Amino acid sequence: MAGLELLSDQGYRVDGRRAGELRKIQARMGVFAQADGSAYIEQGNTKALAVVYGPHEIRGSRARALPDRALVNCQYSSATFSTGERKRRPHGDRKSCEMGLQLRQTFEAAILTQLHPRSQIDIYVQVLQADGGTYAACVNAATLAVLDAGIPMRDFVCACSAGFVDGTALADLSHVEEAAGGPQLALALLPASGQIALLEMDARLHEDHLERVLEAAAQAARDVHTLLDRVVRQHRAELRGGHRLVLGAGFPAADPAHLHVGERHGLHHGGGAVCGRRPCPGFCPGLRRPPQEVGGSASGLA
Amino acid sequence: MAMEMRLPVARKPLSERLGRDTKKHLVVPGDTITTDTGFMRGHGTYMGEEKLIASVAGSVERVNKLICVKALKTRYIGEVGDIVVGRITEVQQKRWKVETNSRLDSVLLLSSMNLPGGELRRRSAEDELAMRGFLQEGDLISAEVQAVFSDGAVSLHTRSLKYGKLGQGVLVQVSPSLVKRQKTHFHDLPCGASVILGNNGFIWIYPTPEHKEEEAGGFIANLEVISRLRNCIISLVTQRMMLYDTSILYCYEASLPHQIKDILKPEIMEEIVMETRQRLLEQEG
Numbered sequence: 154m155a156g157l158e159l160l161s162d163q164g165y166r167v168d169g170r171r172a173g174e175l176r177k178i179q180a181r182m183g184v185f186a187q188a189d190g191s192a193y194i195e196q197g198n199t200k201a202l203a204v205v206y207g208p209h210e211i212r213g214s215r216a217r218a219l220p221d222r223a224l225v226n227c228q229y230s231s232a233t234f235s236t237g238e239r240k241r242r243p244h245g246d247r248k249s250c251e252m253g254l255q256l257r258q259t260f261e262a263a264i265l266t267q268l269h270p271r272s273q274i275d276i277y278v279q280v281l282q283a284d285g286g287t288y289a290a291c292v293n294a295a296t297l298a299v300l301d302a303g304i305p306m307r308d309f310v311c312a313c314s315a316g317f318v319d320g321t322a323l324a325d326l327s328h329v330e331e332a333a334g335g336p337q338l339a340l341a342l343l344p345a346s347g348q349i350a351l352l353e354m355d356a357r358l359h360e361d362h363l364e365r366v367l368e369a370a371a372q373a374a375r376d377v378h379t380l381l382d383r384v385v386r387q388h389r390a391e392l393r394g395g396h397r398l399v400l401g402a403g404f405p406a407a408d409p410a411h412l413h414v415g416e417r418h419g420l421h422h423g424g425g426a427v428c429g430r431r432p433c434p435g436f437c438p439g440l441r442r443p444p445q446e447v448g449g450s451a452s453g454l455a
Numbered sequence: 456m457a458m459e460m461r462l463p464v465a466r467k468p469l470s471e472r473l474g475r476d477t478k479k480h481l482v483v484p485g486d487t488i489t490t491d492t493g494f495m496r497g498h499g500t501y502m503g504e505e506k507l508i509a510s511v512a513g514s515v516e517r518v519n520k521l522i523c524v525k526a527l528k529t530r531y532i533g534e535v536g537d538i539v540v541g542r543i544t545e546v547q548q549k550r551w552k553v554e555t556n557s558r559l560d561s562v563l564l565l566s567s568m569n570l571p572g573g574e575l576r577r578r579s580a581e582d583e584l585a586m587r588g589f590l591q592e593g594d595l596i597s598a599e600v601q602a603v604f605s606d607g608a609v610s611l612h613t614r615s616l617k618y619g620k621l622g623q624g625v626l627v628q629v630s631p632s633l634v635k636r637q638k639t640h641f642h643d644l645p646c647g648a649s650v651i652l653g654n655n656g657f658i659w660i661y662p663t664p665e666h667k668e669e670e671a672g673g674f675i676a677n678l679e680v681i682s683r684l685r686n687c688i689i690s691l692v693t694q695r696m697m698l699y700d701t702s703i704l705y706c707y708e709a710s711l712p713h714q715i716k717d718i719l720k721p722e723i724m725e726e727i728v729m730e731t732r733q734r735l736l737e738q739e740g
């Protein structure tokens with residue numbers, strides 16, 4: 154469109170946002186019961202779905218198994234109805250492969266793969282509607298899905314795109330802003346430590362401006378982290394609420410003195426479970442005294 | 456024939472329905488658990504820059520000096536003595552590979568399997584060649600965990616008459632964290648079916664053997680009982696209730712007034728599970 158200004162004189166963008174403002178983000182975890190982990194995210198009009206299977210035994214060629222690490226396999230797919238014009242995208246095409254490779258690099262940096270030697274983790278991402286920032290939405294959805302699957306990660310991976318118009322850095326670009334042709338940068342960040350998992354840009358940007366654009370993207374990624382953190386806690390609280398009540402109810406002759414937490418009984422007891430051994434010896438063999446819960450010493454929204 | 460269609464409806468969060476407030480200490484990856492270096496780090500944590508940081512999203516548990524974070528949903532982690540139900544995926548040279556919903560496929564060694572007739576001898580080359588005659592790809596077995604390897608892979612054995620290949624029945628796959636640890640995992644329910652609650656989340660429902668003698672051809676006559684049990688288990692799992700013989704039985708009895716196919720409808724599922732919960736609370740307190 155001729156004469157479309159991406160940033161007005163008052164500092165408003167095409168959709169009414171400010172320069173550093175993110176689009177509305179809504180996310181849900183655990184959307185599929187049959188997968189190990191799944192998540193759905195909407196960033197403005199960009200919608201992405203991520204599904205994680207694993208860790209599991211390597212299927213197909215046994216030779217690909219790494220003896221000391223897990224293999225991370227990412228696949229990206231874009232629905233035919235995701236863009237303005239319906240376009241059939243075959244699975245092995247260049248853009249999908251490149252995106253899959255970028256996702257793999259991002260998640261290999263974040264997932265603690267040394268804990269699962271000889272196994273494979275599959276991450277499948279599908280974009281249902283693409284309105285700019287598809288890489289960022291994919292990474293955010295995949296992070297939630299990996300968390301849902303219980304796979305250990307160093308930290309969240311939060312991603313956001315950024316651009317540069319009229320001397321101002323813009324965060325979270327929409328399709329209109331991307332199509333305008335200015336420089337765009339995609340950043341995937343590990344917020345707690347500030348480490349960059351992936352930084353990608355394929356346009357020309359003067360090095361003087363790089364610092365500002367990078368800072369805008371990093372700040373936006375940290376804002377995304379705040380939102381995702383809230384989503385995870387809410388999801389956990391929902392599930393935990395149901396789980397806890399049931400464990401207290403199902404045990405005949407439940408004695409509060411026997412309520413304890415311990416890793417010894419593995420994951421078949423939730424927190425605060427009663428030992429299922431009958432007859433209960435009155436203490437957990439291997440523990441000297443009932444352990445206490447840890448007081449609040451963690452950072453983040455509690 | 457009538458057909459029923461439903462529009463999608465937002466799920467009600469469980470805590471709303473139960474009205475329970477939880478005070479568990481929830482952490483997400485990247486959260487610092489403690490800066491005190493006196494603690495040992497357990498599962499779900501890693502050490503970074505003098506701090507103990509969580510690596511999964513879950514609740515922090517502390518046992519004396521050991522801190523670990525337990526994720527709500529993980530794959531099955533084998534422990535010695537667990538009963539598991541698994542499916543054969545591969546027949547290798549002296550062992551079978553069994554899929555048990557864990558991080559790596561489990562292993563069933565030829566030497567850990569009982570020979571027909573109960574003879575005790577060294578397995579020979581003929582036994583190796585006859586392996587496929589015992590168990591093929593796709594067969595379901597029940598077994599016990601003998602040992603756990605260092606990388607987490609589990610070694611199984613079927614050195615008892617109660618373990619072995621499973622015949623006619625229905626398999627239900629649930630999350631391993633919902634199967635309660637009990638003294639025995641083989642239950643004969645009074646309704647005419649038996650159930651094996653595998654610790655790995657695989658639940659096998661089959662007709663009780665006495666009933667099976669009467670039929671010829673191996674077809675299940677009381678398929679209704681088995682279908683009803685299956686739907687009851689699925690409804691318990693959807694409401695995140697622990698699975699054990701009493702809860703399954705109570706749920707079965709609570710579902711009797713309804714038709715089998717209605718049990719999976721959300722409102723009826725809630726009603727049945729609510730009644731089950733009530734009965735369990737009454738029985739306990």
